[in-house]
Amino acid sequence: EVQLVQSGAEVKKPGESLKISCKGSGYNFAGYWIGWVRQMPGKGLEWMGIIYPGTSDTRYSPSFQGQVTISADKSIDTAYLQWSSLKASDTAMYFCARSAERSLSTWFDPWGQGTLVTVSS
């Protein structure tokens, strides 16, 4: 079974750094794109960026370029989303999702269960 399992909820203070993870199983992790999606409380889905673990080719949505860093370690089948200095406005649920096909132009399935990040002083 293809599965993405994300790291647990985090509570951080403004200015702190954070790295959350998304571990794939049941497929060749290096061969499919992994994307990250933000969902702020009570709001819709926002596409953040995407990485191809096999080459670490990373693309960011313009709204998130420079705000977060996406990375992956194909040796442990894990993708990451990190912040160097969190803001209260980063409070949200973050989902990872796998490309359904190996190409960049594809829908996404499956999705991870989500990681809730709360940033509060």
Next chain:
Amino acid sequence: DIVMTQSPDSLAVSLGERATINCKSSQSVLHSSNNKNYLAWYQQKPGQPPKLLIYWASNREYGVPDRFSGSGSGTDFTLTITNLQAEDVAVYYCQQYYTTPSYNFGQGTRLEIK
């Protein structure tokens, strides 16, 4: 960036009736090379991640009930749910994958039971 706009923002439909959700893209997502529409539909229930329902605008994902169907081409698309069931209460999103890496979503449509 392609902007995706859904309508309505919310709707209430009686059990057993039909629900129709529309999605409009700011530019065509029909690729001339393969005549495919680069559009997907997802369902998100409270506390859960999104679930894929439809891809290529009209292809139902394996295991999705056949009361869910997608249609449309170019810039105008529709998700139709016939014989509405209580478990269909959710927020529904369309997403384009024509231009990458900004796989923009619609703002979502909240479906409730009347």
